Amino acid sequence: MSVRFFNSLTRSREPFLPLEPGRVRMYACGPTVYNFAHIGNFRTFVFVDALRRHLKWRGYELLHVMNLTDVDDKIIRDARAAGLPLREFTEKYIRHFWEDADALGIERPEVAPRATEHIPEMIALIGRLTRCGCAYHSDGSTYFRIASFPRYGALSGGKLAGNVAGASERVEADEYEKDDARDFALWKRSQPDEPAWDSPLGPGRPGWHIECSAMAMKYLGESLDIHCGGVDLMFPHHENEIAQSEGATGKPFAKYWLHAEHLLVNGRKMSKREGNYYTLRDLLERGYAARAVRYALVAVPYRKPLNFTLEGVEAAERRLKRLNETVRRLREAKSVVAEAADDAATTIAQARKAFGAAMDDDLNTAEALAAVAQLETAVNIALTRGELSEPFKRTALAAFDDVQTVLGILDPPEEALLDAAVEALIAERMAARQARNFARADAIRAQLAAQGVLLEDGKDGTRWRRA
């Protein structure tokens, strides 16, 4: 079975067939860098990461572009409030964004272009739109003429677009200069004290949407395979991108549109006011592991609203602990039988297949994780019974490799190194146990526990692990 996606454009699940066989060109809307990204932002970025990992795992050659929006109204406002030049201000949050992304195990896209470094491309695109009659100048700004693009509203449903004029109570000053209330700015005339770029359109700065069209086309061509982002971007952002891009090129812009649902915290929309607003750093400061946060974010399929709770992260931590321990024990285990029991081998094979099939099916991570749990139990049974064979071990490790490649939730293999002192204590405890001096044995165990070393007595001696 091949990869299938729910395409927002057609509102149906479709087989994924890239424009060019074996090659995927994908664009994802990235962060606007005026603050620390919050956990809701990362729900989307973790989804995009799972998407890119899965496509690569399925053998596609991937070119993934994610923009960094480093100029817009909020950035200008906050940079001014901070008393910093735009560049210096955004630089800081870009750095923090990558730090957080790294902590969450998010792979870097192949290209992460900044809007401010692509002003000429945007100006060129606006020029193209002006020449074909899709754009017009008005009082120093340039707007896209929606009337010139009959298919406007294809993505979000024409109804939404028709609503705009009536729904908008408040009318911005510059909107008086538009021919139609639905028209949107491609180039904004600069206000005093605002960052501005010189251009044939007059001094100003780009509108919100044009950067994505310009940068997507620059790096991916005029038609791309996948465009993704959060649902809230569907309208007007993505709708406008389509209008701009297709208006200029006359070609379909993106074949598949994938939208991640929003995240709620404690069942409610996240807001600073309600006190349920979290950044990754907030969670790390509270002592939660970044991996557990990633697990909590990726465990719910992307098209479902995700109810994020601290309890959920704690559950994810416990879940991950067992998973990591299972993999570690499997790695360290020596195979003791020549051949695996048929049923065990079958379970592994089936679980591995089910994992891939679930991910193929529009990234059904919940179902994929159910397969991981099956895998885990089968391995633990073999381990407990001492029925591990070399082929079984190899296959099981390969299956966990798949899981790690696609979901990135496991801990990296740990170097098994112990202080001589700790090792000596473990040996002393063993001797005490053999002499049935349990008081001494327990005292040593407690002492090691206090140092974060937990002991587990098994048939083959004492294992230890870090708390």
Add this chain to the structure above:
RNA sequence: GGUGGCGUAGCCAAGUGGUAAGGCACGGGUCUGCAAAACCCUUAUUCGUCGGUUCGAUUCCGACCGCCACCUCCA
């Protein structure tokens, strides 16, 4: 107000016109000197409420209730 989505056990959550995956927590058990870890068993006659279609609905339709989103900056 308009439009769209969702509502499954204590919590998270998959799924299907044919009788409810998985995880976390809880309880019981095996193992252990005691633990820990692991394993086994148990946990929804029921899928927001009320109707309708159907041989049969949690799954389709309608109404209602609740929540969320978009329509205005937003992942």
